[in-house]
Amino acid sequence: MRKNSDSVAREAGGFLMQNMSHAVMAQRREPLNSADDFPTPPWATRALVEHVIGLDRVRDATCLEPACGRGYMSGPLREYFAHVDGFDAYPYGSNEIRNFLTFPYEVGSHDWVITNPPFRIAEDFVARALSVARKGVAILARTVFLESVGRYERVFRNAPPALFAQFCERVPMVKGRVDPKASTATGYGWFVWDLEAKEQATKVVWIPPCRRNLERDGDYQVSCLSKAAIPS
Numbered sequence: 001m002r003k004n005s006d007s008v009a010r011e012a013g014g015f016l017m018q019n020m021s022h023a024v025m026a027q028r029r030e031p032l033n034s035a036d037d038f039p040t041p042p043w044a045t046r047a048l049v050e051h052v053i054g055l056d057r058v059r060d061a062t063c064l065e066p067a068c069g070r071g072y073m074s075g076p077l078r079e080y081f082a083h084v085d086g087f088d089a090y091p092y093g094s095n096e097i098r099n100f101l102t103f104p105y106e107v108g109s110h111d112w113v114i115t116n117p118p119f120r121i122a123e124d125f126v127a128r129a130l131s132v133a134r135k136g137v138a139i140l141a142r143t144v145f146l147e148s149v150g151r152y153e154r155v156f157r158n159a160p161p162a163l164f165a166q167f168c169e170r171v172p173m174v175k176g177r178v179d180p181k182a183s184t185a186t187g188y189g190w191f192v193w194d195l196e197a198k199e200q201a202t203k204v205v206w207i208p209p210c211r212r213n214l215e216r217d218g219d220y221q222v223s224c225l226s227k228a229a230i231p232s
């Protein structure tokens with residue numbers, strides 16, 4: 001049956017709307033001077049340790065979370081690492097203020113540097129983290145961070161991560177809070193630089209479905225996590 005011009009226009013409109021809304025959801029645009037305050041649901045950090053790095057490598061290690069916000073990532077890291085320091089360039093109530101890109105951290109001051117940085121300065125965070133960490137760097141970023149000629153030239157050509165771990169589940173992030181009911185069209189993965197690895201080629205792995213197993217009571221309550229943001 002031939003379609004009339006109305007139904008063709010409706011379909012085209014629907015297609016456009018679908019793609020526009022996908023693009024909007026996938027881009028999380030923030031003003032240039034924004035803190036990019038999108039906290040990480042705690043289960044996504046537990047997934048890094050339990051499914052990617054491994055408990056044995058963190059038990060006796062120190063860790064820096066250099067953009068800790070309210071502590072939704074430094075809190076879960078403290079469940080595994082021997083010691084975790086958390087700082088942020090902006091005040092969230094209990095954190096000490098340090099701009100990661102300008103604070104004079106010593107080379108090798110921490111075994112690991114782990115964070116979910118503001119996307120627009122994520123490359124600077126990677127470069128800085130690689131000079132601060134002794135054993136490894138793990139950066140949670142949108143999967144599209146893998147792309148672009150510029151990023152290849154500035155980051156990945158000379159310093160490819162040892163591992164890229166793609167979440168097969170979505171990791172919903174919303175501005176200023178964590179929300180167990182949030183959804184997202186954006187894919188995320190952990191980019192891991194293992195500074196002790198001999199292998200040069202980047203390995204790609206999938207983080208299996210784990211949200212249900214790794215969520216804990218109180219994960220979405222500010223009161224119990226805000227304490228974890230206090231730098232020790």
Ligand SMILES: C[S@@+](CC[C@H](N)C(=O)[O-])C[C@H]1O[C@@H](n2cnc3c(N)ncnc32)[C@H](O)[C@@H]1O
Pocket residue numbers: 035036037038039040066067068069070071072073087088089090098099100101115116117118
């Ligand atoms: C996407 S949020 C992630 C927060 C926290 N890492 C988490 O995963 O829940 C990015 C964080 O980076 C902080 N930030 C932005 N620029 C920074 C800088 N130059 N140095 C340190 N922290 C910064 C923001 O205040 C915000 O808390």
